[in-house]
Amino acid sequence: MKYFVEIVRHGSLSAAAKTLHMSQPPLSNTVAALEKELGVRLLERTGRGVVPTEAGRLLMDRGEQIVRESARLAEELRQHGRGVIGSLRLVAYMPYVQTLLPKVLAAYRQVAPSVDIQILDLRPDEAIAGLEQGTVDAALMTTSNHELTAQLNRAWVHMEPLGLIDLVAVLPPQETWAKTVSWAELARYPIFAPPVSARFPGLGNLVLSELAEHAGVRPDIRTVSQHQAVLAQVSGGLGVAVSAKGTNSTGPGCPISLRPLSEGRRTLTMELVWPKERELPEAVSRFLALARTELGQVPRDS
Numbered sequence: 275m276k277y278f279v280e281i282v283r284h285g286s287l288s289a290a291a292k293t294l295h296m297s298q299p300p301l302s303n304t305v306a307a308l309e310k311e312l313g314v315r316l317l318e319r320t321g322r323g324v325v326p327t328e329a330g331r332l333l334m335d336r337g338e339q340i341v342r343e344s345a346r347l348a349e350e351l352r353q354h355g356r357g358v359i360g361s362l363r364l365v366a367y368m369p370y371v372q373t374l375l376p377k378v379l380a381a382y383r384q385v386a387p388s389v390d391i392q393i394l395d396l397r398p399d400e401a402i403a404g405l406e407q408g409t410v411d412a413a414l415m416t417t418s419n420h421e422l423t424a425q426l427n428r429a430w431v432h433m434e435p436l437g438l439i440d441l442v443a444v445l446p447p448q449e450t451w452a453k454t455v456s457w458a459e460l461a462r463y464p465i466f467a468p469p470v471s472a473r474f475p476g477l478g479n480l481v482l483s484e485l486a487e488h489a490g491v492r493p494d495i496r497t498v499s500q501h502q503a504v505l506a507q508v509s510g511g512l513g514v515a516v517s518a519k520g521t522n523s524t525g526p527g528c529p530i531s532l533r534p535l536s537e538g539r540r541t542l543t544m545e546l547v548w549p550k551e552r553e554l555p556e557a558v559s560r561f562l563a564l565a566r567t568e569l570g571q572v573p574r575d576s
Contacts, residue, residue, distance in 0.1 A: 461489035464513030
């Protein structure tokens with residue numbers, strides 16, 4: 275089609291061949307093959323060159339649009355291949371959205387400005403299922419036991435530890451708290467925690483095990499899936515929680531107090547997770563590389 279359009283534009287086979295950087299005989303053969311395939315003459319030779327027949331004029335009207343669309347499509351496909359357009363469906367635990375993730379997204383936007391990014395707030399089991407089923411491309415998750423979690427999920431996903439995330443006690447602002455808070459102190463209040471996961475042990479599992487070891491009393495653990503709901507309830511004085519360092523309030527009307535934990539396990543491992551049995555689009559591979567660079571040295575307080 276591109277050859278035919280160039281011939282009509284120039285009114286000459288030789289001029290079109292020069293523009294297309296090819297010799298005239300292959301160009302003539304291509305047009306002849308097209309006419310044979312369509313069963314109609316497209317060009318007529320005159321003393322001043324070639325002109326389209328009535329069928330050729332119809333083809334020219336449609337052909338210019340087809341050539342433009344083909345060029346546009348080819349460029350979009352090349353951009354997909356370079357990972358600068360496409361989509362990225364990313365699961366990220368909410369404190370990461372507020373603290374660690376922005377610098378990764380800023381760096382990613384520099385190299386992939388047209389990728390459509392969706393941030394999904396899913397529970398660990400939902401995230402793993404999404405990675406398996408192809409509805410999630412990658413995830414930033416935390417685990418309380420990297421070796422066990424990697425073993426549990428080795429058939430479905432790749433896991434790469436990026437660093438340790440400090441945990442802090444999340445407390446109502448109405449009381450005066452010590453500089454550090456023990457698990458036993460937290461156990462005096464209702465404590466909000468994410469669901470326990472058998473497949474991807476995380477914060478909920480850590481809270482349960484540390485309270486069992488250090489509390490000395492049976493704690494009142496209340497399961498809450500949404501991070502923002504935890505902050506709202508703690509701010510309202512309904513209980514306490516443990517979360518990743520960097521957690522902040524939902525706004526001026528939702529104040530909280532944060533304190534370091536004084537004992538027990540006080541970190542989670544941040545994991546970069548992506549599917550094992552699926553070829554990744556370049557846009558996703560590019561994000562994984564940037565996440566390793568930007569988050570591979572997550573700073574911790576001593």
